[in-house]
Structures are given as structure tokens and as C-alpha cells.
Amino acid sequence: MNSNWRKIFNIIQKPERIIIGLMSGTSMDGLDIALCGVSGSGTDTKVRVIEFKTVEYTETFKAEIKSIFSRRDADLQMVCMMNEKIALVHSEMILEAIDSWGYKSDEIDVIASHGQTIFHAPKSLHGLDGYPDGTLQIGDGDHIAVKTGIVTIADFRQKHIAAGGEGAPLAVYGDYLLFSKKGEDRIMLNIGGIANFTYLPADNDAAKVFSTDVGPGNTLMDQYVQKNYSGLYFDKDATIASSGTISEALLSELMLSGFLDADFPKTTGPELFNLGYLEQAQKASGTMTIRNEDVLATLCCFSARVIINAIEKCFGKAAGPAVYISGGGIHNPMLLDQLKKGLYNASFHTTDDLEINPDAKEGVLFAILANETLVGGNTNFGNRQGVPSVTMGKICLPY
Numbered sequence: 001m002n003s004n005w006r007k008i009f010n011i012i013q014k015p016e017r018i019i020i021g022l023m024s025g026t027s028m029d030g031l032d033i034a035l036c037g038v039s040g041s042g043t044d045t046k047v048r049v050i051e052f053k054t055v056e057y058t059e060t061f062k063a064e065i066k067s068i069f070s071r072r073d074a075d076l077q078m079v080c081m082m083n084e085k086i087a088l089v090h091s092e093m094i095l096e097a098i099d100s101w102g103y104k105s106d107e108i109d110v111i112a113s114h115g116q117t118i119f120h121a122p123k124s125l126h127g128l129d130g131y132p133d134g135t136l137q138i139g140d141g142d143h144i145a146v147k148t149g150i151v152t153i154a155d156f157r158q159k160h161i162a163a164g165g166e167g168a169p170l171a172v173y174g175d176y177l178l179f180s181k182k183g184e185d186r187i188m189l190n191i192g193g194i195a196n197f198t199y200l201p202a203d204n205d206a207a208k209v210f211s212t213d214v215g216p217g218n219t220l221m222d223q224y225v226q227k228n229y230s231g232l233y234f235d236k237d238a239t240i241a242s243s244g245t246i247s248e249a250l251l252s253e254l255m256l257s258g259f260l261d262a263d264f265p266k267t268t269g270p271e272l273f274n275l276g277y278l279e280q281a282q283k284a285s286g287t288m289t290i291r292n293e294d295v296l297a298t299l300c301c302f303s304a305r306v307i308i309n310a311i312e313k314c315f316g317k318a319a320g321p322a323v324y325i326s327g328g329g330i331h332n333p334m335l336l337d338q339l340k341k342g343l344y345n346a347s348f349h350t351t352d353d354l355e356i357n358p359d360a361k362e363g364v365l366f367a368i369l370a371n372e373t374l375v376g377g378n379t380n381f382g383n384r385q386g387v388p389s390v391t392m393g394k395i396c397l398p399y
Contacts (some may be wrong), residue, residue: 004397008151011109012374017040017048020094020150021367023111024139025221026193026270027328029233030056031090032365033097035108041376041396043176045368051101052360055093062233069118079118079138086116087143093147105149112370112393113154114362115139120269122166124262135167141396153370153393154297163388168267170389172211173372177379179354180204185321186353187311190362191329192292193219194269195307199314207382212265215257215306216273217329221299223275228292238334240390241300244293253281254302254343260309265386302340303329311343320345369393 001009008307011017018038022031035051037093057065068074068082072392090113098105115137120234122133141154158312173186175198186200195217201208221241222234259268278299282288287295323346329335330350340348369392372379378393 001010004050004151008374008395010112011151017109017294017371017374018107019367019370020108021121021363021365021370021382022090022094022111023362023366024090024116025328026056026069026117027222027234027360028062028069028116029328030054031093032360032363033094034105034360034367035097035101035297036364036367036370038210038367042379043177043180043370045371046366047356047364048180049355049357049360049364050327052357052363053097053100054359055097060182061089065116065118066358070274071119074118081136082118083140086139087141088147090139091254092370093145093182094144104357108148108150110370110374111144111150111152112366113139113141113144113152114156114366115141115154115391117269120168120267120271122168122267124259125268125271133161133166135161141394142174145396145398149398150398151398154393154396156366156369158394159390159392160388165386165388166265166267166268169198169211169213170369170392171196171362171365172209172381173379174368176200176206176381177368177372178356179324179351180209185315185319187314187321187323187346188305189311189323189325190306191217191303191325191327191332191335192362193222194273195303195329196331197307197310206379209381210265212386213267214310215260215268216299216303217307217327218303218332219270220273220275220278221296221303223270224296224299226246226334227275229316234328235296235332236302238332240293241296242334244291244295244297246301247285247287247290247294247298249285250281250287250290250295250298251301251305253285254278255305256281256299260306264310264314277397289345297334298332300332301338304335304342307339308342311346318345320347322347322349324349324351325353326351326356326361330358336343
């Protein structure tokens with residue numbers, strides 16, 4: 001037997017696998033590294049988060065990624081080189097994190113690497129006849145495996161598309177396996193660059209579970225801050241937005257996207273919700289000259305409104321689901337306040353209440369997907385659009 005497969009065979013037999021889950025989102029602020037102990041599979045999955053850290057990107061590295069991110073005119077040579085460079089940078093970050101935690105590489109069974117999304121192109125966005133759904137995450141898994149010496153599972157979204165999904169969001173799988181609770185309707189709300197949620201029904205029926213993007217989370221606010229405030233990448237604690245006044249005219253125009261009225265499940269990205277979208281809305285609403293802080297206040301309200309509308313669409317205005325929030329949006333007090341006021345019957349929590357650090361949640365979910373690739377893959381989510389019952393990820397061998 002090839003020594004790589006012998007190693008994987010031994011990992012599969014272990015009662016608990018030590019898996020590092022990686023996530024770098026559209027905010028491009030850094031790499032989330034979650035060191036997890038994962039046992040069981042399917043609905044018997046158990047996870048303990050052993051260590052977690054976010055390693056910030058340098059300004060130069062951020063600029064390199066931004067030069068090819070969500071751009072139709074991206075330099076193909078740069079895309080090619082960054083596929084390798086991102087993997088090598090991530091590998092160094094992983095090795096440093098492992099060392100800082102007192103571990104050695106041979107004590108880690110698997111790395112689950114999401115990669116860095118640089119373009120997301122489902123049919124619903126590109127609208128081109130004769131072309132399929134598409135998405136691209138770079139940060140080559142083979143480079144990570146060879147550099148770290150650890151089996152790496154990467155490129156999860158391609159199987160989802162091949163099996164009839166749109167490549168996003170993938171949280172539905174881990175959310176269902178970890179967080180479903182009999183007798184409680186739950187919304188697992190992740191507010192990253194794009195806001196998405198997973199609906200977990202109180203009857204625990206996997207065939208009813210779905211995950212969907214709902215619209216912009218932090219992406220428009222972050223893009224606007226980066227353009228208009230030198231040296232800032234986001235509006236920390238909503239300090240700028242809180243000093244502004246919401247423009248109802250601009251808000252009404254922002255809410256006119258056809259995506260917001262589309263049925264669940266659906267997926268989107270900065271390819272739609274970007275500064276061009278904002279500029280078009282400002283021109284149409286006659287708000288090109290309002291203050292920057294008023295624009296930010298309106299963008300924050302826009303994100304809150306699309307989340308509120310999506311949850312009400314799922315449950316109705318009178319229902320009171322339990323909403324568990326994760327992602328960078330948990331650090332925006334203005335956004336959270338608007339959500340609580342708009343969904344006054346809901347109970348709000350973070351995933352801390354479920355013993356998962358909300359900042360670590362996405363990394364943990366990819367660790368779960370890797371675990372399912374190795375020992376699971378038997379959960380049936382029904383024959384539905386957007387939630388194919390598939391095993392995801394490509395296995396990259398270290399030697």
C-alpha cells in the first residue's frame with residue numbers, strides 16, 4: 001500500500017481526528033485557524049475546539065489578493081502565481097500556529113482548507129446561456145500538503161457545483177450535524193462579507209434543512225470604508241456609521257435588487273454587491289452628495305433589512321426562532337441592535353452559547369466537512385436544489 005494511503009487509513013481508524021480548519025473570507029483580513037478534535041460522523045459528530053487564532057494578513061498581501069479579487073479583468077499570470085503564493089503563506093501561518101500551541105506537524109491528522117475565493121459566478125449572477133455555475137478558490141492544496149507535511153483536503157465547493165449546487169453556502173452541512181436541536185427552530189446566521197443562514201427545523205428533518213445567502217453582510221460597508229478612509233479596512237464598532245443618519249431614499253433604492261426577492265436557496269457575492277451597485281443606487285436616489293457617515297449608516301441598515309426580510313420570509317413576522325450569530329458582523333453593535341429591533345420575537349445568541357467560538361465557526365465547519373470526507377458522507381439531505389447529499393473536498397497528499 002502507498003504510504004500516503006496507509007497514513008490516511010490509520011487516520012480513519014482513530015477515535016478522534018485532529019483537524020485544522022481554515023477559513024479566509026471575502027473580507028480578506030486574515031486566516032482563521034481552528035484546531036479541532038473531531039470524533040464520530042454524521043449526526044453523531046462531536047467537535048471540541050482545542051485552539052483558535054486569526055492570523056492577520058500584511059497590507060502588501062491584502063493588496064495582492066485585492067488586485068485579482070472579484071475582477072473580470074484580473075491579470076491571469078497574477079491569478080496563477082497567487083494560487084501558489086496564498087498556499088505558501090497559509091502554510092507558514094499554519095506551521096507557526098502549530099508551534100505556538102506546542103504541537104508538532106505529525107500530531108495533526110488533516111488540514112481542511114477552504115482557500116481564498118477570488119470569483120463567484122453562479123448562473124443566477126452571470127446569466128450567460130451555455131455556461132454552468134462557477135466559483136474559484138485559490139491557495140493550492142498540494143502546496144499546503146507538501147509544505148506542512150500534513151494531508152490536506154481542499155477545494156470543497158467544486159463537488160457541490162458538480163452535484164447541482166451553486167458552490168455556496170456550504171454551512172448547511174456542518175450546521176445540521178452540529179447544531180440541530182429537537183423542539184427548537186434555529187437560524188444559524190453568519191454575517192461575513194455576505195450574510196447567510198442555515199434553517200434548522202425543530203423536527204430535525206434533514207430534508208427540510210437549507211442554507212442560503214441573503215445579501216450583503218459587511219462587504220459593502222467594508223468596501224466603502226476602504227475607499228473613503230485611508231488606512232481603515234472596516235468601521236470598527238460602527239463608530240462612523242453610528243454618527244450618521246439613515247437615508248430612506250438610498251435605502252429604498254438599494255433594496256430593489258432582484259436577488260433579494262429570489263427564492264431560497266440562493267447565492268451571491270461582491271460580484272453583485274459592490275461599490276458600483278452603491279453608486280448606481282445613489283445616482284437613482286439623488287443621494288450622491290450625502291455625508292460619508294450617512295452612507296455607512298444606510299449600508300448598515302441595508303444589511304440588517306435584508307437579513308430581517310429573509311428570516312421573516314422563512315418564518316413569518318410573528319414567529320420567534322432562536323437566532324445564533326457568528327462571523328465578523330457580531331462585532332458591529334449598530335447592526336446587531338437593528339436586527340434585534342426588527343426581529344423582536346426572536347431570541348438572539350452567539351455560537352458561544354453552543355460552545356463554539358463565533359469567530360472560529362467557519363473554520364470548524366470546514367473541519368467537519370473534511371471529517372465527513374474521511375469517515376462520513378451518509379446523511380441524506382433529500383433530492384433538493386442547492387443541498388446535494390455529497391462528499392466534498394479533494395485529498396492532497398504530502399509526498
